[in-house]
Amino acid sequence: xxxxxxxxxxxxxxxxxxxxxxxxxxxxxxxxxxxxxxxxxxxxxxxxxxxxxxxxxxxxxxxxxxxxxxxxxxxxxxxxxxxxxxxxxxxxxxxxxxxxxxxxxxxxxxxxxxxxxxxxxxxxxxxxxxxxxxxxxxxxxxxxxxxxxxxxxxxxxxxxxxxxxxxxxxxxxxxxxxxxxxxxxxxxxxxxxxxxxxxxxxxxxxxxxxxxxxxxxxxxxxxxxxxxxxxxxxxxxxxxxxxxxxxxxxxxxxxxxxxxxxxxxxxxxxxxxxxxxxxxxxxxxxxxxxxxxxxxxxxxxxxxxxxxxxxxx
Amino acid sequence: xxxxxxxxxxxxxxxxxxxxxxxxxxxxxxxxxxxxxxxxxxxxxxxxxxxxxxxxxxxxxxxxxxxxxxxxxxxxxxxxxxxxxxxxxxxxxxxxxxxxxxxxxxxxxxxxxxxxxxxxxxxxxxxxxxxxxxxxxxxxxxxxxxxxxxxxxxxxxxxxxxxxxxxxxxxxxxxxxxxxxxxxxxxxxxxxxxxxxxxxxxxxxxxxxxxxxxxxxxxxxxxxxxxxxxxxxxxxxxxxxxxxxxxxxxxxxxxxxxxxxxxxxxxxxxxxxxxxxxxxxxxxxxxxxxxxxxxxxxxxxxxxxxxxxxxxxxxxxxxxxxxxxxxxxxxxxxxxxxx
Numbered sequence: 001x002x003x004x005x006x007x008x009x010x011x012x013x014x015x016x017x018x019x020x021x022x023x024x025x026x027x028x029x030x031x032x033x034x035x036x037x038x039x040x041x042x043x044x045x046x047x048x049x050x051x052x053x054x055x056x057x058x059x060x061x062x063x064x065x066x067x068x069x070x071x072x073x074x075x076x077x078x079x080x081x082x083x084x085x086x087x088x089x090x091x092x093x094x095x096x097x098x099x100x101x102x103x104x105x106x107x108x109x110x111x112x113x114x115x116x117x118x119x120x121x122x123x124x125x126x127x128x129x130x131x132x133x134x135x136x137x138x139x140x141x142x143x144x145x146x147x148x149x150x151x152x153x154x155x156x157x158x159x160x161x162x163x164x165x166x167x168x169x170x171x172x173x174x175x176x177x178x179x180x181x182x183x184x185x186x187x188x189x190x191x192x193x194x195x196x197x198x199x200x201x202x203x204x205x206x207x208x209x210x211x212x213x214x215x216x217x218x219x220x221x222x223x224x225x226x227x228x229x230x231x232x233x234x235x236x237x238x239x240x241x242x243x244x245x246x247x248x249x250x251x252x253x254x255x256x257x258x259x260x261x262x263x264x265x266x267x268x269x270x271x272x273x274x275x276x277x278x279x280x281x282x283x284x285x286x287x288x289x290x291x292x293x294x295x296x297x298x299x300x301x302x303x304x305x306x307x308x309x310x311x312x313x
Numbered sequence: 314x315x316x317x318x319x320x321x322x323x324x325x326x327x328x329x330x331x332x333x334x335x336x337x338x339x340x341x342x343x344x345x346x347x348x349x350x351x352x353x354x355x356x357x358x359x360x361x362x363x364x365x366x367x368x369x370x371x372x373x374x375x376x377x378x379x380x381x382x383x384x385x386x387x388x389x390x391x392x393x394x395x396x397x398x399x400x401x402x403x404x405x406x407x408x409x410x411x412x413x414x415x416x417x418x419x420x421x422x423x424x425x426x427x428x429x430x431x432x433x434x435x436x437x438x439x440x441x442x443x444x445x446x447x448x449x450x451x452x453x454x455x456x457x458x459x460x461x462x463x464x465x466x467x468x469x470x471x472x473x474x475x476x477x478x479x480x481x482x483x484x485x486x487x488x489x490x491x492x493x494x495x496x497x498x499x500x501x502x503x504x505x506x507x508x509x510x511x512x513x514x515x516x517x518x519x520x521x522x523x524x525x526x527x528x529x530x531x532x533x534x535x536x537x538x539x540x541x542x543x544x545x546x547x548x549x550x551x552x553x554x555x556x557x558x559x560x561x562x563x564x565x566x567x568x569x570x571x572x573x574x575x576x577x578x579x580x581x582x583x584x585x586x587x588x589x590x591x592x593x594x595x596x597x598x599x600x601x602x603x604x605x606x607x608x609x610x611x612x613x614x615x616x617x618x619x620x621x622x623x624x625x626x627x628x629x630x631x632x633x634x635x636x637x638x639x640x641x642x643x644x645x646x647x648x649x650x651x652x
Contacts, residue, residue, distance in 0.1 A: 062475075063498035130516070135523045164468060164509050165523055249473030249510030260509040270512065273374025274475025274501040277383065 036293060043287030049280060054287065060251035060267075067284035069291055071251045075168060075261035076295070079243065080236040082172030082257070087180045088229055094180075095187035100209055100217075111188065118181035126245035129174040130166070134246055137173075138165030142258055160256045164248060169257040171247040175239060179232035186228025190221040223306050230303030237296050240265040264292040339610040344371040345378020345391030348477045348532060349594045352412055353391070355625050356618045363621070366614045375477050375501060382406065382597045388604075389611050390597040393477020394501060395576035405601045407649050408574040409642040410593035411615065412622075413565055413632040415533045416481055417543040417556045417590070421521045422448055423463060425542060428555050431456050433547040434489030434581070434589065440528060441469050441486060442493060443507030448526060456547075470520040470529035473510025475502040481580070481592040482530045488581045489589075533561075534630035550585040560588035561632045570638050575645075591632065600649050612646050619643075 046054055046067060057068025094114060098107050142163035150159040194217050202212045218225070248260020249270060268285050275282040343353070350372035357368035373381075375392040382390025383404050390406075401408055418437060420430055436452055439445040445452060449462045472479045480501045487494040497503050511520045517529040518539055533556055536543050545553045554560045564587035568579040579591045596615065602608035619642070623633035 059504075061504040062502045063500045063504070130519060138523055163524075164520070166509055166511070166520070244473075244512055245516070249512070250508070251504055270474040270510075271502060272377075274376035276376050277380045 036290070039286055039290040039293060043283055043290045045280060045283035046287040049283075054284070055291065058251075058253055060262075062271075062281055065280050067280065069264070069284075069288055071253055072262045072264045072267045072288060073291065073295075074253050075247065076237055076263040076265070076292070078257075078261070079168055079172045079175055079247070079263060080233055082169070083175035083179060083236045084229060084233055086173065086176035087183055087232060090176070091180055091183035091187055091232075094184040095191050096213060098188050099191040100213065111185075114181045114184050116181075117177070118185075122178065122239060122242045125174050125178055126242035129170060129242060129246040133174065134165035134170055136165075137170055138163045146258070157255050158257050160258070163258065164260065166246045166248040166260060167256075167258045168247065168254075168261045171243045171261075171263070172257075174242050174246055175236045178239060178242060179236050182235060183228050183232040186231060187221075187225055190224040190228070191217055194220050227303045227306035230299055230306065234296050234299045234303065237299060238265055238292065239263075240269050244269055264288050264295075268292075339365065339606070340367045340369065341388040341607055341610045341614065342369045342371075343378075343389040343391060343596075343611075344373050344381045344387045345597075346375045346393045346477050346594055347372040348393050348414055349391065349412055349631070351534070352622075352626050352629050352631050355629060356614075356622045359622070359625060360614055360617050364613065364617050366610050366617075368614055374475065375480075376475060379597065382599070385599060385603065388598070388602075388607050391594065392597060393592070393594050394480045395574055395595050396597065397576075398573040401574055401597075404597075405599055406597045407600050407645065408576070408595050408597050409615075409645060410570075410575050410577070410595050410634060410638065411618065412626050412634065413561070413579065413591055413593045414481075415556065415561045415564075415588055415591045415632065416478065416485070416530050417533050417536050418546070419518065419521050419529050419531055419536055419541040419543055421525060421527045421542070422465065423525065424461065427540075427542045428545060429460060429542075430544040431547070431553050432544045434485065437546075438486045438490030438493040440467055441471070441505065441507065442490075442496065443469075456553075465526040468524050468527040469505070469508030470517050470524070470527050471505050471508055471510050472502075472513070472517055472530075474512050476513075477501060477592075477594065478514070478530070478532060479503065481590065484592070485580050485590045532630075537630050546589055548585075548587050548589045549581050549583045550587070552585055554586065554588055556588055558627070558632070560586055561591055563587045564589070564591040565632055566635055570641060575638070575642065593634070608650070612650070616643065616646075 050057060050068065054067070054069055055073065056070050057066075058070040058074075059066040059068040060071060061067075094110075098111055102110065142165065145159050146163060150156050198216050198220065199212050202216045207215065243263050244266035247262060247266055249262055249266065250260035251262055251267075252260070254261065268288055271281065271285055275285060350370065353368070353370045353372075357370060361367050370391075375394060378387075378390040379392055379396070381387045383406075396404075396406065396408055400406075418432060422430070432453070433456065436445060439452075446467055448465045448467055454460075454462055471482075480499065483493075483497065483499045483503050486497070487499045497506065509520065511517045511529075514531045514535045517531055518535060518541055521527040521529040521541065531541070533543075535541075536556075543556050545555050547553050563584045564579055564582045567582040567584040567587055568577045570577045575593070575595070577593060579593060581589045582591075598608065598611055619634075619639040626633050
């Protein structure tokens with residue numbers, strides 16, 4: 001008798017457990033759906049008032065109640081893209097070094113240091129950016145670049161203007177350091193998944209380390225590497241605090257990368273405290289949140305899609 | 314003792330002292346403006362010891378404070394930008410001022426000391442409009458004959474977060490420049506035509522410190538404690554004034570407080586000694602409170618602050634209201650809460 005009873009209760013336990021887990025899974029879906037719907041509904045007055053032009057308009061004038069997302073969408077995308085351009089070569093170097101070149105005793109400490117970078121709170125990056133990086137840029141880096149590259153034809157306009165230290169370029173620089181660990185760790189992991197026999201065959205044919213990297217490792221891992229980059233991009237898009245400190249917070253699009261700008265996340269963080277319930281401004285901020293949600297969602301979905309083979313393993 | 318009665322006993326032991334403490338110290342909550350936060354915290358600390366009212370004030374921003382008092386989630390709201398009379402009626406709110414603050418312009422120009430540079434309102438407006446772009450502009454050198462102003466780009470820095478400070482600053486610029494009024498306007502956040510934004514007083518101060526040629530605006534208390542180089546300003550009477558306590562008090566005395574909601578305009582007053590950028594900050598309380606006892610505690614707290622808090626406010630570089638204004642506020646309370 002006892003064994004039978006135990007089996008029955010065990011079956012019941014199984015069912016309860018399965019139900020609980022199912023509920024937990026469905027809860028996440030409901031939460032996500034509710035968030036999107038809530039943001040959309042709360043932002044609806046802004047979409048109604050400005051129509052599709054809300055996305056492209058560069059107005060942000062709280063006094064006249066004219067709001068548009070153009071400047072902050074531009075800032076969000078430009079800083080994230082610049083950050084990726086700076087972070088990817090560095091991350092590639094780190095991953096390459098750790099998997100192919102580093103002596104075994106160095107791999108673990110360097111790898112751990114990279115992962116620790118990911119654990120630094122973003123407010124720390126923000127303060128470091130504002131009190132250390134921005135003055136250094138303003139006094140040493142930007143004047144030189146403005147004087148030397150700012151005069152060049154074609155690309156010169158990207159590097160003109162007063163050296164504030166803050167601006168799109170500084171924000172992108174801080175973001176690059178923040179997303180570096182995510183990209184580097186993903187790259188290292190996928191580089192290590194290349195079957196040794198492939199690499200050994202290439203070495204056996206007389207290939208150099210670089211040729212093995214270029215001809216074997218990168219083609220084998222290409223899709224996962226892009227997925228890892230998208231992961232970093234997703235983080236760069238939504239980063240708030242660190243960017244708010246160093247981006248210069250101006251609702252204008254400046255041609256120069258040293259000019260001040262804005263991102264969706266930092267604009268929302270800055271303006272939220274002074275927005276009254278029921279005002280068009282609050283609706284516009286929530287509509288911005290909705291747009292950011294869509295942007296991040298698209299990026300993350302792409303990364304999941306590209307990483308699908310690796311996630312299955 | 315079995316387990317259940319033990320649990321009951323334990324929970325009773327936990328809740329009873331808490332109830333007792335509530336009966337002793339009346340608790341009130343408030344939320345809103347960040348600008349008067351230091352003095353409200355100081356007053357709360359002192360009033361708790363003196364009259365046993367415990368005030369929990371959260372400095373979440375004027376807009377958020379207005380939202381919270383409209384929803385009645387706090388006992389009082391605080392705002393730097395006064396509400397209009399019809400907004401007060403609609404929200405069943407009473408508005409009164411508590412204390413005043415002043416703004417100064419701070420600069421980072423090599424060789425220029427604190428209180429040395431002279432500026433006027435129209436020049437400030439043109440700087441923040443992006444029309445005057447060099448420190449050796451003829452308009453600036455004309456009123457600063459003794460100073461060697463360098464050929465340096467002017468980098469205006471402003472508050473990027475919505476703030477009462479920006480409201481006061483833009484109110485001043487709009488008062489002295491028609492172009493500012495038409496092109497930019499007045500608000501807790503506006504579209505600044507030039508310069509860079511930073512977060513909070515400390516962000517603006519940090520930007521001014523970092524960037525050669527920068528100019529920004531902060532509360533006087535902040536400029537004093539951080540030893541930033543402030544400028545003189547020309548007031549309405551045409552005199553160049555240094556930012557000091559006497560100039561602030563003179564402005565407060567010159568203002569007309571007999572307007573609805575005490576929304577007095579202290580900006581650009583005509584007194585010969587008046588500092589031009591002085592502004593009061595306000596408290597909002599419901600005229601139909603759900604909890605009469607808490608509402609009375611709020612009034613008792615501010616009544617105590619009016620009677621005893623002026624020195625504390627002065628120590629923190631705020632400007633106490635004239636005694637006549639204190640009495641006018643008390644009269645308004647009596648009128649609204651006579652029952």
